[in-house]
Amino acid sequence: MPTSESYLILATIMFGCGVFGVLFRKNLILVMMSIELMLNAVNLVFVSATQTLGNVDGQVMVFFVITVAACEAAVGLAMVIALYRKYGTIDTDFLRVLRG
Amino acid sequence: MLLWLVILFPLLGAALNGLLLRKVSKTVSHIVGASALIASFACALTAYMQMMSAGGEGQVIFGFDWLEAGGFKAPFQFILDRLSGMMMLIITGIGSLIHIYAGGYMHEEKATWRFFSYLNLFVFMMLLLVLGDNLLIMFIGWEGVGLCSYLLIGYWYEDDANAAAGMKAFLVNRIGDIGFLIGVFLCFKFFGTVSFSELKDIIINGNALTGPQLEAVSWITLALFIGACGKSAQLPLYVWLPDAMAGPTPVSALIHAATMVTAGIYMMTRLNFLYFLAPDTQMIVASVGAATALFAATIAIVQNDIKKVLAYSTVSQLGYMVLACGVGAYAGGVFHLFTHACFKALLFLGAGSVIVAMHHKQDMQEMGGLRKYMPITHAVMLVGVLAIIGFPGLAGFFSKDEILWKAWIGGGPVIWGMGAMAAVCTAFYMTRLLMLTFYGPNRSDHHTREHLHETSAVMWAPLVVLAILSAVVGYLNVPHVIPGLPHLLFEHYLSPIIHVPAAAAEHWPHLTATYSHSLELGLMGISVLGMFLSAGFAIVLYKNGPSPTAIKLKKSFSGIHKVLTNKYYVDEFYFKYIVDPLKDMSLFLWKIVDTVIIDGIVNGIGQAFMLVAGLTSFRMSGSLHRHAMVVMLGIFCLLTILLF
Amino acid sequence: MTQLHLFYVFAALVTFCSVMVVGSRNPVTSAVFLVFDLFLLAGIYAMMEAHFVAAIQVLVYAGAIVVLFVFVIMLLNLEQESHGKVRVSIPDIVMMGITGLSFVIIAFLVARVPSMATVGEMTPEAIAAAGGNTYVVGMVLFTKYLWPFELASILILLAMVASIVIAKKDKAAKPGRRRTVNANQ
Amino acid sequence: MDFFNSHVLTLTTFLPLLTAVAIMFTPNLAISRWVAMGGSAVTFLFSLHVWYYFDAQTPGLQFVEEYSWIPSFGIKYIMGVDGLNLLLFILTTFLTPLILLSVWHIEGSKQKAFLSLFMFLECGMLGSLVAFDMVFFYIFWEAMLIPMYFMIGIWGGKNRIDATTKFIIYTVVGSLFMLAAAIVLYLLHYQKTGTYSTNILDLYTTAPLYETQLWLFGAFALAFAIKVPLFPFHTWLPDAHTEAPTAGSVILAGVLLKLGTYGLLRFAIPLFPEAVATYAPIIVSLGVIGIIYGALTAWMQKDAKKLVAYSSVSHLGFVVIGSFALVAGGNQISVEALTGAVYQMINHGISTGALFFLVGIIYERRHTRMLADFGGLAKVMPWFAFMLIIATLSSVGLPGTGGFVGEFLILLGTFQSSPIAGITASLGVLLGAVYMLHLCRKILFGPLDKKENQELQDLSPREFAYLTPLAILAVLMGIYPNLFLDKIRPSVEHLAQNYKQYRLVAAEQPAKDIENVASSEQSAESAGE
């Protein structure tokens, strides 16, 4: 049986990949995928905690996380489409409406 | 119960006319309005008779708990005693006559529901004022009559001047009302009640007043007197009354001559026990009264508008009444109020008839010689004029001389002198009015002259009644010096109302002292002589219209004439030194303080934030990643803290 | 024993796929690797006897969410990220460093975390006795977490409506048909 | 019936919210109107139930509902009414159907949203009136801003965005101060008692140190002063009123502003009695300045709506000074003035509401609100003139209307407290007449010389339907004030009594000023007489 630390480390790696994706990828869709990656890292921690702590609430939480992720993806992608329609690009280098 | 009916009939009439009978003919309006008043008068008379037959003791009629908060209590209750009963009769009685008259006067109007509704409402308010048992109920009436006055002055609102006059009346009254309110506050603060009967109990029967209370009495009476100044058109708040003549003439007769303007005198009489306690205030009251009497009388001399003359005359006569109150002669004041109500109503209504006949021209210079066109009107006007100038034997003579006599013994020669001068002026301008209107050649244009005729019976019948009253009511209060008649009936009648508190008796020795008849007779003789002289002078000058002498006099005293014509520039003074600066200040407050300073500060704060934000946001490229990186940086800091 | 090895294989694959998701230049490649990633995670869940979560993971994540991504990628038919426009500035590098450092710290923290002592009653044996993982999760979900569950359903409904509204083509903006129609405003 | 009695406040508060949701799902505007009207009418009936079964002898809370929400923080769901909020509660439910009636004829695709937002707003107002838990109060308090923001921002006039932003920023800044102070108070209460509680009645007993009170009171008072609005925080009000649609103006003037003064009575005074004594002169001065200032500024306005808006500043100045009329050397609070303040809140809601309605009516007909564009309307619109005059009279405080009772009691109390303040404030009554009659004169009187004005229609039956109740109530409140005062009295006396008690206790502590004790004893003696 793998130890809980090993799950945690795997989750950390995934999360790190996600963070790097969010920070350095210019494509909005990729940014969103990176966010999914991060969410999955969290899910992994939840499930591993379920096992180590003997409490199934973690799996329920995963269920909710997935729900939220689905909503996020749907709305987020809809916005990506809307953005693309409006600006003709989803490259974050060109989407600078928030410029101060 | 009857008393409630007295009050409710006019209210009912007002509601019927104002809310339901908007579409009906003016005859219906008139009948409803007048019958409400007549019914009210009938009830009032019955109630009064009941009260008098029960010994004339005052009775308090409880209505309901009206306003209670904390220690403050003002039940809705009425007081019916000799004073309020008499006032009630005057209001409903003369009111009825004027209502009847108004039907004729307003004959040419399209819809009169508004007029009668307001007029009925006014009577209701006036009755509240008179019958209320505490200052607050009185104040309802007090402001209520002001409102009706406002509405009625502005009855022909399409003329902007009328609307302005109404507003002026309301506002000037309000200044006085604030004084009244302050009086109420003080009264509550120091006596804990605003009820007349309770106040009277405290002062007459209660413990000796404390120092602060005594001091407060001066302030209370002074504050209330400011209210009286507003309502009874005394200096310096009289300015609204002449302008108020913009309203229909019956309104002038009822409100601005007979009833509303006497509210101040009524109030002071009602609170006479307080005023007796404040000799300083009384001095002021007397001075103001005397000054007003003289001041207004001088202005009246040169006015050409028939109603303006009467208006200034009213101000002057009110001055007399206030003067009477000031010298402690409340009975005299109220008696003059009574007689004045009769003859001034008569004069106004007569003037109204003239105005109707002249097609709403009011300038006396265009009248003249109306005697032959309007004999009845001329006759009653003659009675009225004689009454007001104090022609011996008529009402004015008795009441005015009573006041002048009391002024002499209570206020001294100066006050008396001012009063007497005013009486002389009155004789002059009233005679001038009579001469210019009814005698001499007719100066009106051809068109008007063709239509000159006597008014209808509905108009002259009330005049006749009033004329009879003006002639006879004087005998109710015949001074001691005139033998052969029952003396001072009225003063005895009112004596249960007038109380000189024991603490104040020392200030009022003349009320109890006896004086020689010869002095009184002498003074009377002087004033009657003066009256005859000035009346004769006026007859000489204006017998056939303005005589050359009159014009010459005008020229040689052009400076004084101009000042008088312009009413001593009081209005101009007020506008220039009070209203205009206030307007400027308001504009300053709005344009500068509000828009520039306060909003400037607020916007300045906002802009300061913007500035700081601008300074800090120079690195905000708008890049998603930059933002995410900042978040990351935050996490990094948190983690570092967690770790160490 | 065997399971541990299997886990290492899975973990290695997950790591590889995660890196590829972030690192590949083609969005479709990323999406495909993301699917692999999710699938592998489902495998790991299954190994932990969390069958329900594993199934949901595949059903919802791989089967629905990533399909959406793929759809959008295809709909927009995006070019690959161009090399020339990538400008890595000094702050970027600094941030990259900080991010890396953060994860070093996280790793350190994870290592420092003492083994969690509190163990609930839901041991694998207890779960099996109670009727299996799915049964147990279902019981918790529909009793303790009933309201959150209902709220989640409303959330989904809202997201559905929102995404339709957002992504819907504005008729007025259609090229060639410039008539201003006050659509849906 | 028991269930209804014990839940009537919750039902009344959240029924509008339900209606708001229901409106969103109605297929067309006609149905949504009826839904809104039905919802608000039932809400009003519920509130009448509260009125009817309200025990006028009890000073404390009635119809209390109390449930635990977040026990670990001591946050509860508490609702209740007493004399201070009962009338405001009913005023809110009373005004809502009338306002709905006033927008009945407005067509347009966005109108449904308007109705929905409006019902949402009603829920917020009712909630913040009856909530007796700090957290709930705050939630409702802020929730009100959202619909108001949209109502001004979407349906407003030309500068609506500026106005609504100003409104929101002003109010939110104040609220944030209040939030901070509330949290401090909460923690202080915890320090003192060891239990967490956000129940306002519990917090009353906190009695922080004098210096702390000064700060906390300042924060609370700022929030409420902005809402009231007290001079010099009033500049958002004219803008917001001018830009808001008629319905928005009515509810803003009718209820929203009162929440500021209500907050002062409910929070600032009982929570920080010592600070009240210190701050009262400042607040009363500001109130008096506000009265005069608002009146003078109103006089100069050329826009009818702005005039009415500034008049609100003036009128609410009265309420504020009425709330802070301290007597007996600051040791007691004047019951008369407090009563007057509560009464004036209601009356102002009715009279100013009616005025905004009336201005809205002519604005709808002529699309202008400039006074110069009117004149002589009394001829073509006699009933309009009638209503305007009644509203005006109530507004200027003519005896026989509610305005008089309120202003009289306030001035009476204030005068006992400080004659100078009383006299100066009385000038406000005069100036009130100045600007209101100015308004009447410019609109109703004078020659009917504009051609557009000659063809104006008089009030329609619908307009009658929503103006008549207001007119009747304005008069009823003037001729039989005891009907309402009876309900107010016990709570107000209770509040004053608590304040007095607190001051006495505080004065007995050795470190306190001895003079205060002397004066309070003296006042007790004089009260005994």
Added chain:
Amino acid sequence: MGLDLQQIQAFLDNEFAVQLIATAIKFAVVFAICIQVPPIMIWVERRAPALMQRRKGPNRVGFFKLRLWGLLQSAADAVKLILKEEIVPRGANKIFFQIAPIFGVIPALLIACAIPYGNDFQLFGYNIPLSIVNVDVGFLFILAVSSLGIYGITIAGWASNNKYSLLGSLRASAQMISYEIPLGMSLIPIVLIYGTLDLNQIVIGQSNLWNWGIITSPISFMIFFVCMFAETNRAPFDLAESEAELVAGFHTEYGSAKFALIFLTEYVVMFILSCLASTVFFGGWQIPFVPHDTLMQLIGGLHIPVLPYLLDLVGWGAPFLSLSLQEMGVHSLIASLIGVAVLFIKAGFFMWMYVWVRWTLPRFRYDQLMSLGWKFMLPVGLANIFVTAIIVAILNFK
């Protein structure tokens, strides 16, 4: 061969290893069967319409006059496909173009892993299920994995760099996503009724004809039946490859072995769905009117002494000689194999249905397809769940 009996014994003691081996064998068998499905089905699809249209269909290919009703035509086609040149169109994404068919086929085969082909049997004391992987959430597994099939189609269409392919793939995947939802919903009532997510348990629950899913939840079956066609992009829902509009849809650019894989995928999915339909609605491996216990009794009368001796001949028999057949589990194995045959017969019927419908019904329009899915099937499915849930709750309550 020197096989150490000890080692065998040890091996048999290790359950994990046994199950692994068993799984491998099962997988191999299932894979082999799946591979055989397309050729047979292609034959059926050619011969059946011929029958319907009163013509002969392919019947020429054969060895030495051995024509087998044209059955070898399929084999010839397969050979042709595999031997054809691999072409990757210019501009296509090479990697994805190659990988896409594999993406398609893997989920299809994975679903096949979850179907219980027969009842569990006990061999050597081990309980061996006749589904390749026996997860207790078989239902969810099938739904989950089947949703992955979209990728193959989508990526294939996209990678071809052909607008017809892309359109076809988008159509296909949109269609599949849309119909996955009613498909899942149609199965939920079954889960409610039988109270388990384990497919084998569901089959066991359908021991009687009156317990079959089609009887207990007919509406579910109807929805499922329609969705079956939509999920596989078969007529009348074959819009993704409608020749008149899109040439051949997402696989326009494919040829040779990759095309064969796509073909394989399609038919495997058809087969699996047929199996699933039989399993869920038609009692799976259960023989009508013959419950499994009865079957076991029938088989128990058989005596097959051959196997141990055969093993003994090879020298492996020693460990088993002491065991009776009952103990070895041969009976249960036989019973299970009978079940497999029964299931395949039922599935065969559905495969026939596919063909039958294809040659009977015309094609839908795309918007009709979508509105049927979202506006009719989805609400009906939801209502079905509600009604069933209420009925189940009432019945269980009693």
